[in-house]
Amino acid sequence: MENQNSSFQYWMPVRILFTEAEPDIREEIAGESIVIVTDPFLYESGVAGRTGDRLGNADVSYFSKVEPNPSTDTVNACAAMIREHEAKTVIGIGGGSSMDTAKAAACLASSGGVIGDYAGKGKSFGKRTVRLILIPTTAGTGSEVTNVGVYTDSETGEKRPVVCPEFYADLAVIHPKYTYTMPRSVTANTGMDAFCHAIEAYWNLNSQPISDSFAVQAMKLILDNLLTAYRLPEDGAARENLCTASLLAGLAFGQTRTTGAHVLSYPLTARYHVPHGTGCAVTLPAFIRISVEKAGKKMQTLAEALGYIDVEALADGVCDLMRSLEMPVALREIGTKAEELSGIAKDAMNYYPQLSLTPAFMTEETVFDLLKSVY
Amino acid sequence: MENQNSSFQYWMPVRILFTEAEPDIREEIAGESIVIVTDPFLYESGVAGRTGDRLGNADVSYFSKVEPNPSTDTVNACAAMIREHEAKTVIGIGGGSSMDTAKAAACLASSGGVIGDYAGKGKSFGKRTVRLILIPTTAGTGSEVTNVGVYTDSETGEKRPVVCPEFYADLAVIHPKYTYTMPRSVTANTGMDAFCHAIEAYWNLNSQPISDSFAVQAMKLILDNLLTAYRLPEDGAARENLCTASLLAGLAFGQTRTTGAHVLSYPLTARYHVPHGTGCAVTLPAFIRISVEKAGKKMQTLAEALGYIDVEALADGVCDLMRSLEMPVALREIGTKAEELSGIAKDAMNYYPQLSLTPAFMTEETVFDLLKSVY
Structure with missing residues (x-):
């Protein structure tokens, strides 16, 4: 393999848990307010709910309106819900759309403002104070271990990638069985x-x-x-x-x-x-x-x-x-x-x-x- | 490649800077007290000193007594020097011995006690509060990105590996030119x-x-x-x-x-x-x-x-x-x-x-x- 660059940097601080057994993340969470971010299909089919049910005493709310190619409006609505519930932890469960929404919403709930201030405008997120856990249910996006999210401008329809170190989750949990039911x-x-x-x-x-x-x-x-x-x-x-x-x-x-x-x-x-x-x-x-x-x-x-x-x-x-x-x-x-x-x-x-x-x-x-x- | 384990964890939070140019880490350090941990050869040949000279206004002290297969006495002496200088940053420069010494000494300066309390005794280090930067001058140990150090008991002569999350450095700086002069x-x-x-x-x-x-x-x-x-x-x-x-x-x-x-x-x-x-x-x-x-x-x-x-x-x-x-x-x-x-x-x-x-x-x-x- 060639080495194209003689100088490079590397940093990837996400803790990864790849687990054959249904994931148990109770240890990560201390009976606090949690928002689970997901899409309508995973919400209605009970997959997201099963994760919530396994969180013990935590006070769990669901934001289940994530659409494919999530819009800036969706991200802002999710951030509003996290603020309203004063959630300490946000869990994104689903494909790239749910995880990307969780990333930006957790950062917005920490830094204030709306996603439009950051996506394409160059404003930087401050330190994320809301814990972020990402659980993919597809095998493709990789969003659980990246510092990138892509958002569709609700007004112009344009897609805007945002790259931000605060988008690195605290924990990524990969459970292959979640992917068996993909169409x-x-x-x-x-x-x-x-x-x-x-x-x-x-x-x-x-x-x-x-x-x-x-x-x-x-x-x-x-x-x-x-x-x-x-x-x-x-x-x-x-x-x-x-x-x-x-x-x-x-x-x-x-x-x-x-x-x-x-x-x-x-x-x-x-x-x-x-x-x-x-x-x-x-x-x-x-x-x-x-x-x-x-x-x-x-x-x-x-x-x-x-x-x-x-x-x-x-x-x-x-x-x-x-x-x-x-x-x-x-x-x-x-x-x-x-x-x-x-x-x-x-x-x-x-x-x-x-x-x-x-x-x-x-x-x-x-x-x-x-x-x-x-x- | 086979996948032996269907469940696994991964976490490696060290930031890596691999650089063709002589490393400049002034940005990492804010004119504070620093201890550079190295071996007599690198100290006398001026390699460690060149790093110190490039740190701008920092108040730099040198612990240059690291021997091959570092002893518990050496680690304890190094920790004492870090405490005495109230250093905020420890830079380990050299082979595995210097880096391993820096790891344990930085943790001891943060947690108190002597290495014998931890190596083989099962006591765990608390959160490291001293910043840790590791700079290898050989191409072998990998210590700059691991959570492991190996110490030789000064009394029994036995080697004791210590594995500890606090041993992960904040920054690893790899500069291949440092390895040209290895015998x-x-x-x-x-x-x-x-x-x-x-x-x-x-x-x-x-x-x-x-x-x-x-x-x-x-x-x-x-x-x-x-x-x-x-x-x-x-x-x-x-x-x-x-x-x-x-x-x-x-x-x-x-x-x-x-x-x-x-x-x-x-x-x-x-x-x-x-x-x-x-x-x-x-x-x-x-x-x-x-x-x-x-x-x-x-x-x-x-x-x-x-x-x-x-x-x-x-x-x-x-x-x-x-x-x-x-x-x-x-x-x-x-x-x-x-x-x-x-x-x-x-x-x-x-x-x-x-x-x-x-x-x-x-x-x-x-x-x-x-x-x-x-x-």
């Missing part, structure tokens, strides 16, 4: 999201040896297990390996950030309302092909480590996997029209600092060409 | 120590996917770079890769602890005054061979990942590497007599909890047989 399409989408996290960390211009170690292992585990989990949702080993992969991928991109594939997911999910994983993965094979521009040797090493002869074969292999997962592999399959490509390329330029971490020459023109190549 | 034998010994950390983390009965990712990458880097650094001490890429490997190996065994090879190093270094790396590595090929008893499949995967056909070939390869590094590969080469083997096996049993993490059947008899096989 098949969610297994596919979240698995490919994790793969994007890993490969975008690996080829990232911010990459470094620690994140590389995580990323390579995450990719191996996803290629070896995703299709099995998709076809056999209760295959325990596959689910456990995908949870591990998602965790490792989160540890990787938490250090590096993501790149072009994630950037393009912002306009694609906003315009065509596709799941986040689809929004990222649909351009992934194209990004793999151009990654050789600035990371040729490193990508060849990766292709071989993953069992492919070269980078083109890896791109083809990822494309084949997506087809097997019944995911779209062309923009027209998600409803994009040819005349919209230039607008999407233009949108991507709004995220230039993140886009520029891609190991290829990124201009509005080259992004347009890339979009055309997967149209 | 060749130190390069060899510290490199093999790091290899032991990595393989003992990998085959450890406590192993888990995060530590496995670190360990495999560390072993690859050591096999690819150690001989180069030994032969060409100023080969920048080899030195940088060995520093990375040592760091990754430290991250790995910090989660798992070490196993039999490290356990045997305690009596071997005490009895024959060999360097720590030699004490660990001399039995390593033998431990590799028996690791198949309980980790056969996982070790075969490792052997292949490292470019060997099977585990026996890996053991032979490690043995060949040690010969090329002019390190002893048999106990008689370090002065052991045949009639002493049973005493060494008996000594090892004093560390049974750690010994039992080895993936093989460990009794006084099997340890004796193993020692005989490398006599």
